Amino acid sequence: MAQKRRKYRKQRSLKALLFRLIIGIICILTAGTGAWSYSLSGKLLPTRELLTGDASIHFIDVGQGDATLIMTGTNSVLIDTGTNASADSLVTYLETYVGQIDYLILTHPHDDHTGGADEVLDAIPVRNVITPDIPGNDYYRVLEELSDTYDFNLIPAEPGNRYEAGEIYCTILGPVHLDHSNLNDVSIVTKVDIGSVSLLCSGDAEQIAEQDVLANTDPALLDCDIYQVGHHGSSTSTSMEFFYAISPDICVISCGNGNSYGHPHSTVVSLIELSGSDLYRTDLEGTIVLDIKEETTVRRIW
Ligand SMILES: [Zn+2]
Structure with a gap:
């Protein structure tokens, strides 16, 4: 034996x-x-030729942070830019796939979401930047100055607004209120539609901001196929009510391996597992790439 x-x-x-x-x-x-090229975790990345579908969604491994790329043949939307420490590897990744970015959505001014923004703007032409104009916070003013240098339109996030990049449609669902004292709660909540496939990204919005969105949004709009789990899988986000309003088939958690916050928290992981939804995690698997074909089929290719 x-x-x-x-x-x-x-x-x-x-x-x-x-x-x-x-x-x-x-x-x-x-x-x-x-x-x-390689992702932050040393994982070999797919070539552009491997993306045989009509569109793809990339949950890029930036350690403890978010950077999510949605792309079709010539159009792209990037939601958040990871940390300052991961900026170089993010730019290398983006340059592999896109020549320009139609919309850069910066959910809220915390380093794990906007830390790589300067480097991305410096390396890749960006046409529009959407971020909340938060009272008492100067991040919007900083971007106003950068908009002259890098020639992009700066757009304040407002619920109900819809933006189009080819076949990619982004609907802003939050922040509904800008007067929360916790910056996480002014995170942009975006629904992305590509054909009949939909994705929800809620940045670090915690349960109070999720309630704002639930109260302000047509339930049909919240129903999505894919959910980038809020706040890296923290138990302060993804209330049961919010999760079941989304009722996703696929969940992706972006967080760093062995992070000091203990993300993702076991209550959130259990909620997802009990629902029967597929769960992918960047801390365990590195960058996750979903390929979308003929507007309906979502296939994980990486
Ligand atoms: Zn975060």
């Missing part, structure tokens, strides 16, 4: 060696074209 196990282990290690050799050869052959 032990001999059989040793033989099996040997076969597995030979297979692993062969796999690493093949990947190594592909990397050497394509190194000159820059076709391959």
Whole structure:
């Protein structure tokens, strides 16, 4: 039995060696074209050619933060820019896939969401930036100055407004109120529609801001296929009422491996698992890429 196990282990290690050799050869052959790159976790990223669907959603591994890219052939929307520490790897990732960004949505001025914004603006042409104009906070004024330097339209987030980038439609559902003292609660809540597939991103909005959205939104608008779990899976967000209003088939949690907040919290993970929704996590799997084909099929390719 032990001999059989040793033989099996040997076969597995030979297979692993062969796999690493093949990947190594592909990397050497394509190194000159820059076709391959790595995510923050060291995971090899898919080439643009692998994205065979009509659109794709990329939950980019930026450690403890959010950066979510939605793209079709020529149009793209980026929601948040990760931390300042992950800015270089985010820019490398974005440059692999997009030549410009139609809308950059900065949910709220915390480093884990806007820390890479300067570097993204510096590296990639951005046409429009949407962010909340929060009373008593100067982040909107900073972006006003940057809009001259980088030539983008600055748009204050207002619920009900809708923005179009080719086949990508973004509807702003929150923040409904800008007078919350906790900056998390003025996070932009966005519904993204691509064909008949929909995604909800709520930044770090906590349960009080979720209640604002529930009270202010047509329930049909909240129903989404994919949910980027609020506040990195913290128990301060994703109330049962909010979650069941979304009733997603797929949930993605963006958070850093071994982060000091203990994200995602077990109550949120249990809620998702009990619902039967698929759960993917960037802390465990690195960047997650969903490919969308013929407007209805969502396939995880990475
Ligand atoms: Zn955050």
